[in-house]
Amino acid sequence: ERKKTEKMREEWINNLSHDLKTPLSSIKGYSELMADEDYFLTDNEIKEYSRIIKNKANYLEELLEDLKLTQVLKTGLFPMNTKSQDIVELLRGITIDVLNNPKYEKRRIRFNIRKEQIFFSFDKMLMQRAFTNLLYNSLVHNDEHTEIIINIDKKDKVYIEIEDDGKGIPEEDLDNLFERYYRGTDTGESHKGSGLGLSIAKQIIEIHGGTINVESILGVGTRFIVAF
Numbered sequence: 001e002r003k004k005t006e007k008m009r010e011e012w013i014n015n016l017s018h019d020l021k022t023p024l025s026s027i028k029g030y031s032e033l034m035a036d037e038d039y040f041l042t043d044n045e046i047k048e049y050s051r052i053i054k055n056k057a058n059y060l061e062e063l064l065e066d067l068k069l070t071q072v073l074k075t076g077l078f079p080m081n082t083k084s085q086d087i088v089e090l091l092r093g094i095t096i097d098v099l100n101n102p103k104y105e106k107r108r109i110r111f112n113i114r115k116e117q118i119f120f121s122f123d124k125m126l127m128q129r130a131f132t133n134l135l136y137n138s139l140v141h142n143d144e145h146t147e148i149i150i151n152i153d154k155k156d157k158v159y160i161e162i163e164d165d166g167k168g169i170p171e172e173d174l175d176n177l178f179e180r181y182y183r184g185t186d187t188g189e190s191h192k193g194s195g196l197g198l199s200i201a202k203q204i205i206e207i208h209g210g211t212i213n214v215e216s217i218l219g220v221g222t223r224f225i226v227a228f
Helices: 002-035 043-075 087-099 124-140 197-207
Strands: 082-086 108-113 119-123 147-154 158-164 211-217 221-227
Touching: 002 043, 043 197, 082 087, 087 108, 087 119, 087 124, 087 147, 087 158, 119 124, 124 147, 124 158, 124 197, 124 221, 197 211
Parallel strands: 108 147
Antiparallel strands: 082 119, 147 158, 158 221, 211 221
């Protein structure tokens, strides 16, 4: 267990270092080019290099904010603002927000509810963050033809499932999927984000007394099962 923990810690540091160094090298390279008095830049080049620097800086800011959030969630220092609210309404709003994003407006998301309203006590801002992360995970890691289904029901517990018919997750990645800053074997350059989305979602769900599990088959799809 000690060796396993140490190996995970080393991987965590290596992944984090890589994701900090990559945008920093772009920022440094383009800023040095813009500061070089011997090199003439056109207005279009200045705009393009400035845009790249801004995007890389925004990414770093997002990464650091997510690192801060996961740490305060872990230590229990985050001030919770819980009250009885409708989880169906929250998830419907998240779905609409996602589909209003021009990048994902043509994606297929099916909203499948058994009850029009399901009330229980939760922090709206945190819960919105958790399910937005889960939904974007299904969007980002699958192609545009993938259908996503959100199932909501209340039986002995409140059950929320986010499933897709996409690529699926390799078996060797499933055990580590919710680890802080875990990078799966199938993560390419196009998969942007802080790398902490699923870890943060799990932390938020658990501090609300819930559980989250994942089932996945390569080439068939993935299902996240949340219960409160």
